Amino acid sequence: MIVPLSHVLVVSAGLFALGLFGALTRRNAIGILMSIELILNSANLNLVAFSRAWGAPDGSPQVMVLLVIGIAASGAVAGLALILAIFRHRKTIAVDEINLLKG
Amino acid sequence: MDVLDSPLMPNTVGPLEFAAKAAFYAVSAMTLAGAWITVSAKNLFRAALGLAMALFGVAVLYLFLEAEFLAVTQLLVYVGAILTLIVFGVMLTARIADPNVPRWNQQAGAAWALTAALGIGLARILFTAPWDMPGLSTTPAKLSALGHTILTSYLLPFELLSLLLLGALVGALFIARRDPR
């Protein structure tokens, strides 16, 4: 490794924090979706960093990352479909106007 | 600060290593900048471009971590597919360039404080924790080993994933089709 492990982890933590911030504050559903992609990427980066630093000759952490990418893809597909449906229904995807959960 | 000694990181820092390190930090900065654009841009389309930047940066970080296959996959799947999808979603739905729409909701301040606390806390933990794990092999995984692992021990999750993708595809078609009524 050309840099210490902790530096990579800090980058990952930064991605995570930013992603979480986005997920918490974005008014737009697609913005939230993008923020969640950032969070997933930070987790992936963590996995790869650890596998590189601590060694995993069979590459199983990388397999995990591949699986996460795939799941993220399906999540994005389903999420965007939902967003489209909601948009068509309510003419907005601003999530603070979508409060069906409010009893 | 760093206690990890690997053959790839000799104690003497030559010009090439310095350049590599500099590139790593530059890419990291670019990634975080992309992420910041993603969460802060008023224009959603710009946010998508910021996401592209961040994802691309992560791909390059994978290269630095000698996970070439993942880097390629990241580019193909994330930048190539998911991002395209998101851009389409943005164009189909959002009033993307409407300056009257605030980018954040009212809880931005609280969220800002909490996430900053989280980030700083994590960074402090990361910089102080002992990451040294002596006696572990630190050779990067070979691509052939990766392929072997996917198709042996992880075959079932792998196939399940394809099933999940299929389900997501069908479900998305079902949800997003025009209401026949």
Next chain:
Amino acid sequence: MQDLTPLALIPLLPLLSFGILILMGRRLGRWAPAVSLLALLGSALLSLDRYMALTLPSAIDPQAHLSMPASLHFTWAWLPFGEHSLKIGFLADPLSVTMCLVVTVIGWMIMLYSIGYMHGDPRFSRFFAYLSLFFSAMLTLVLADHFVLLYIGWEGVGLCSYLLISFWFEKPAAANAGKKAFLTTRVGDLGLLAAILLIAKLTGNLSFADLGSRAAALGHWAPWVAILIFWGAAGKSAQFPLHVWLPDAMEGPTPVSALIHAATMVAAGVYLVARTMPLFLPNPQALMTVAVIGAFTSLFAATIACTQTDLKRILAYSTLSQLGLMMLGLGTGSAFAGMFHLVTHAWFKALLFLGAGSVIHAMHHQEITRMGGLWRKMPVTATTFTLAAVAMAGIPPLSGFWSKEEILAAVHGALPLPFLAVAMAVSFLTAFYISRAVILTFFGQPREESHVHESPLVMTGPLMLLAIGSAGVGLLGSKWTGHAFQQFLGVHAAGHEAATWMQSAAIAVAGSGFLLALARYGFGWPLLPKGLRVLLRPAYRLVANKYFIDEIYEALLLNPIRRLSGESFSFDAGVIDGAVNGAGVAGLRLSRFKQWVDETIVDGLINNTALTIGRGGALFRRMQTGLVQNYLLVALGSVLAIFLLMKGLP
């Protein structure tokens, strides 16, 4: 040959077709019949294969055939309970294979015909799904090797009969007829069920194999068991007094009438009696019951058939009459006579019904008094229908003659003379009413203007095929083919060779019936002087109204039940409700007092609690913004707070 699969496939193929059609029949559209036709063709071929397997050893070594019938018999445990286990088993002996062939071959042609008849029906594919289910149940019934499986098939065909009679359930008459058929046959099924339970209780074994050797274990219950079985058979085969459902069942589509209510399902009762013949043989009382009911139904229905003007109803009563003849044949103790007539009857009656269906399809009504002269316009239908009529009337060498002669010979050999007289009378009446129907429908001058034309090939094709069968299938039991059918069923034909005088008498009787009908309806001669006709009018009205059996049931059974229900209701309303109301008033007074206690003391407590909670809720309600991001923020804050509490500041 120990492989069960081909045998089990015979009923399973139609079941599979039912599954396919019920699930995706609409998608298949007009290709739906292909599925059921293919499945049934498979069953037919497998039945044929069984038939070959049965005839092969006898061809090589007759002795071996007699000592050890080449029947195939497989069982496997289905529901083990306790020491016993309920088994599923299929038995392919000559009897069941004969039935299989009749059901599948005739059924296939009727199904083919249905494509034309049901064309354009909104529930086209549903019809074929039901037909497939019917075949599955019928073949299970036929191939079953023990009573329980037979009973499953038995109820299955009953269900299909109900579904198919009321197939056009938009018509109230059809819906009611379906209900009537279902309920009436249920009355019969009760008898069969009771018989099965008795056999299970007394012998502990429900298998058909070695039924005769276990008959002794029934002891003095034996006649009752046999009569209960016949009771069940009478319900299914529409014997008096459970016959009332069959004429009404004609409300269903005509192919259904042909298939279920003429050729196959109603024959299940005859098959059941033939199958359990070992239980009847040691009990002369039971055999006599069968013979008496059979003879009575036969004569009774034949007289009604002479007075009806609805083409399908004539055929329905004729079916009743012929089924009665089969029962009469079985009552002689010879399974063969009844079974042989079953086979030939299946052919010509299916043909008669399909021919009638063809006429109805063209005319859009069923009244023979409004038809006439149709043979010019529908030559194929007229020819085949007439052929079937001649076969049923019993004119040699067509099939009906041989089987009817067999019954006459058996009756003459085993029963007192009055039975023979009844059988002869039925022969005469049969020839009369069927000639009447043919003459009025196809010959003479058209009595109404109509623009009819011949049915399409998909309908006339099966008619022609069935005509060949109606003409030829009787020969299998004639002396010209060496009594092949008798040998196949393992019956010694020697003792039952009909005397020549009887054959001549049978032909003469049938011929006179035909001539009488020709004179009356062909040439319009009044047969009786006017005075006598006036005198006989009440009798005619009695017969034309089917001896008022339906009305008698209405008065004797249904009205009392209705009245009983009414009385029960008024009892309920007056006495029970009164008691309930009294209790209610007393309860009310008590409640008033309790109400006061509740409102002031208990409610006071409760209300205060509720108020507190309500205020708290109002407070917390603000937190429930319904915005996911809010919740997420709270979650993040909580996690951080917990982290801080656990670890202190990092």
